[in-house]
Amino acid sequence: MKTLAEVFEHTLRDVYWAENALTKALPKVSKAVGNADLKAAFDAHLKETKGHIKTLDQVFKSIGKEASGEKCDAMEGLLKEADGLMAEAEGQALDVAMIGAAQAIEHYEIARYGTLREWAKQLGHDEAHGLLAAILDEEKAANSKLTSLAVDTVNPSGKRKS
Secondary structure (H helix, E strand, O other): OOOHHHHHHHHHHHHHHHHHHHHHHHHHHHHHOOOHHHHHHHHHHHHHHHHHHHHHHHHHHHOOOOOOOOOOHHHHHHHHHHHHHHHHOOHHHHHHHHHHHHHHHHHHHHHHHHHHHHHHHHOOOHHHHHHHHHHHHHHHHHHHHHHHHHHHHHOOOOOOOO
């Protein structure tokens, strides 16, 4: 890669793969957790993630490229870590661990979408900029929801609602 446009397209393919991988992982996480509110949050985020893939399809189209994924080593590692936690933890510890793992994923996505949004702006891809900004806002909201669930409900000092 030698240009910003090439890095932008590579990173788009990377995040496209990541979102698709996440759609396979979220149902397992939802099934594993015990807290009903947390389960609902993971189910809702699965729907959002499927929407992000559709929005990324629009981003690719807006820049005249075919939507395709390229293996994302970072997401693969984050999902592998979550799988390990699911295998080791149980009960409330599992719920707490899954919030932590999910927030690591959200923070990765926030970083990626924030970067992509700004690169789109620099490249003059106005439609892509707006679409990526919308995904970024949803990722930030998902992270906030996870924080609220942790603080108010799931963490040991929270008001347990299982």
